[in-house]
Amino acid sequence: MNNVKIAGIGAYLPSLVVTNDRISELVETNDEWIVQRTGVSERRISEGENTSDIATKAAKIALERAGVDAKDLELIIVATISPDMFIPSAACLVQSNLDADKAACFDISVACSGFVYALEIAKGLMNSMNYKNALVVGAEVLSKVTDWTDRGTCILFGDGGGAAVLKQSETKGIIKSYLRADGKKGNALTIGGPDIDTPFSKEKILKDKYIKMNGREVFKFAVGAIEEAVNEVIKDTNISLEEIKYIVPHQANSRIIELAAAKLNLNIDKFYINLDKVANTSSATVPIALNEMYEKGLLKKGDKIILVAFGGGLTYGSTLLEW
Ligand code: ACO
Numbered sequence: 249m250n251n252v253k254i255a256g257i258g259a260y261l262p263s264l265v266v267t268n269d270r271i272s273e274l275v276e277t278n279d280e281w282i283v284q285r286t287g288v289s290e291r292r293i294s295e296g297e298n299t300s301d302i303a304t305k306a307a308k309i310a311l312e313r314a315g316v317d318a319k320d321l322e323l324i325i326v327a328t329i330s331p332d333m334f335i336p337s338a339a340c341l342v343q344s345n346l347d348a349d350k351a352a353c354f355d356i357s358v359a360c361s362g363f364v365y366a367l368e369i370a371k372g373l374m375n376s377m378n379y380k381n382a383l384v385v386g387a388e389v390l391s392k393v394t395d396w397t398d399r400g401t402c403i404l405f406g407d408g409g410g411a412a413v414l415k416q417s418e419t420k421g422i423i424k425s426y427l428r429a430d431g432k433k434g435n436a437l438t439i440g441g442p443d444i445d446t447p448f449s450k451e452k453i454l455k456d457k458y459i460k461m462n463g464r465e466v467f468k469f470a471v472g473a474i475e476e477a478v479n480e481v482i483k484d485t486n487i488s489l490e491e492i493k494y495i496v497p498h499q500a501n502s503r504i505i506e507l508a509a510a511k512l513n514l515n516i517d518k519f520y521i522n523l524d525k526v527a528n529t530s531s532a533t534v535p536i537a538l539n540e541m542y543e544k545g546l547l548k549k550g551d552k553i554i555l556v557a558f559g560g561g562l563t564y565g566s567t568l569l570e571w
Contacts, residue, residue, distance in 0.1 A: 252371040253421025254569070255381075256314025256413040259539035260305035261292040261406075261526065268403070275399035282403045283524075287502025291406030291527035294389045298332045300341035302409040303387035306535070307342060310383070314413035318346040322379035324353045325370055327362025327386045327531040329439060329560065330393055331355055342385065351383070359437070360498045360559025361427075362386055362531030363410070364567050367555075368425035370414050385411040386531035393439050395458035404500070405459070406527035410535020420570040423552075426481040427565040428473075436465040437560040466562070467504060473564035474508035477556050481566040489514060491552055494541065498557035499523035499533040520546075530559060547571045 267290045268279035282288055294302070303326055311318055326338040336344075339353035352373075358365045363386035370382040387409030396402050414421075440455025474497060482489060495518050497505050502521060509516045522537050529536060534555050541547050551571040558564040 249375055251417045251419060251421050252374050252414050253417040253419060254412045254571070255415040255417070256310040256312070256316065257411070257535065257539045257542050258306045258309025258313060259408065259410040259536045260302050260309070261408040261536070262294045262297055262302070264293050264295050265290050266293045271403055274396055275402060277399045277403060285503070286404060287521070287523050288403065288527045289524045292408055293391045294407045297389070299328050299330050299387050299389045299409070300332050300338045300345065302389065302407065303338055303342050303385045303411065304345040306387065306409040306411040307346060307383055307385055310411040310413045314415065316381050316413050316415070318348040319350065321346070321348040321351040321381060321383055323370060323373055323382035324348060324351045325366045325382065325384050326355045327358060327366045327384070328355055328388055329357055329359050329362070329530055330388045330390055338387065348383070358531070358559070358563050359561055360500065360528070360530045360533065361557040361561070361563040361565045363534045364425065364555055364557045364565040365427055365563070367412070367414070367422055367567050368427060371422050374414065374416060380416055382414045383411060384414060385409060386535050388530045388532050390459070390530060393457065393459055398458070400463055401459050401461050404528050406529045408526060408529040408532045408536055410532050410539050412535055412538070423568045423570060424481055424485060425565065425567045426477050428477070429561045429563040430469070431561065433465070433469060433562045436462045436469065436562060467501065469562055470500060470504045470558045471507045471511065473558040474504070474556050475511045477564050477566035478512055478554055481554060481568045485568065487552060487568065492518065492554055493551040494546070495519045495554045495556060496534055496537050496541070498559065499526060499537060500528045
């Protein structure tokens with residue numbers, strides 16, 4: 249098995265900042281409640297850019313930093329639950345935007361765990377197909393699937409994208425992943441698909457078009473999922489939690505991260521948290537956070553990092569990597 253590492257990281261956020269006060273003009277809520285219960289102060293919201301536009305902008309930065317010409321890309325995976333359309337996939341739209349004509353392209357639907365799943369899928373394909381590089385993107389325009397009359401959900405989400413360019417490498421890179429799901433709990437967080445209403449359907453089955461969530465159930469699941477995924481990804485690696493420089497968690501709610509840190513007996517400072525300004529961008533939170541850490545100069549060669557995510561499905565997973 250060849251080593252695969254992140255050679256370049258990039259992110260893009262729409263320019264419109266929507267504060268909690270602005271949301272309180274839409275639904276019965278207030279800044280204090282949202283900050284206390286979630287940690288979110290503001291989020292970026294698309295004014296028309298779609299998921300593939302955001303993904304392309306993040307990808308261009310990651311390609312530049314990795315020193316990879318889009319024409320040489322061999323694989324593009326976009327993790328998203330808010331693609332522009334069913335067909336073409338967001339990955340094919342990104343390929344076209346980048347003129348990355350040689351790449352195999354597909355999307356994956358793993359909700360907020362999408363970027364973590366996609367890293368391991370890309371690593372596997374780079375090995376089995378002998379690809380020298382891959383582009384992995386997490387990008388979302390969640391505002392188009394948000395019910396802006398539901399105060400239980402519309403306060404939580406934001407739009408944005410993050411991208412990583414992977415290369416085969418001499419040094420370690422992605423060391424191990426842990427990927428799991430609990431489909432039986434899927435109803436806790438849903439976005440409906442098309443209705444079943446055809447000349448042949450026995451009855452009309454009408455689907456909800458927006459995010460529906462049982463917040464308390466997702467909360468409970470998330471704390472346990474982070475604890476399990478962090479412990480499992482270092483198991484049998486000879487790497488201890490003390491040696492981990494940063495844990496980069498899915499940015500859903502600061503209380504979830506604080507509780508998980510306490511369960512793992514870890515100082516909260518080990519967790520990189522940026523949800524106050526970015527909110528929950530589903531598959532994009534982890535690469536957006538990684539990009540922010542890169543731009544602040546926090547990531548040093550040889551640092552051991554755990555990425556950990558949970559989300560719709562319900563899905564969860566983690567990646568242990570050496571920067
Ligand atoms: N503003 C003011 N009051 C509110 C709001 C709001 N925006 N939303 C709910 N309330 C009220 C409720 O009506 C309720 O009032 P009641 O007691 O009179 O009935 C009270 O606040 C408490 O509501 P809860 O839903 O119990 O509040 P909770 O503390 O559980 O916080 C939250 C809700 C923030 C959604 C929390 O459950 C949570 O973060 N869950 C996890 C969500 C998550 O991580 N989702 C995404 C993961 S997957 C993905 O990213 C796609």
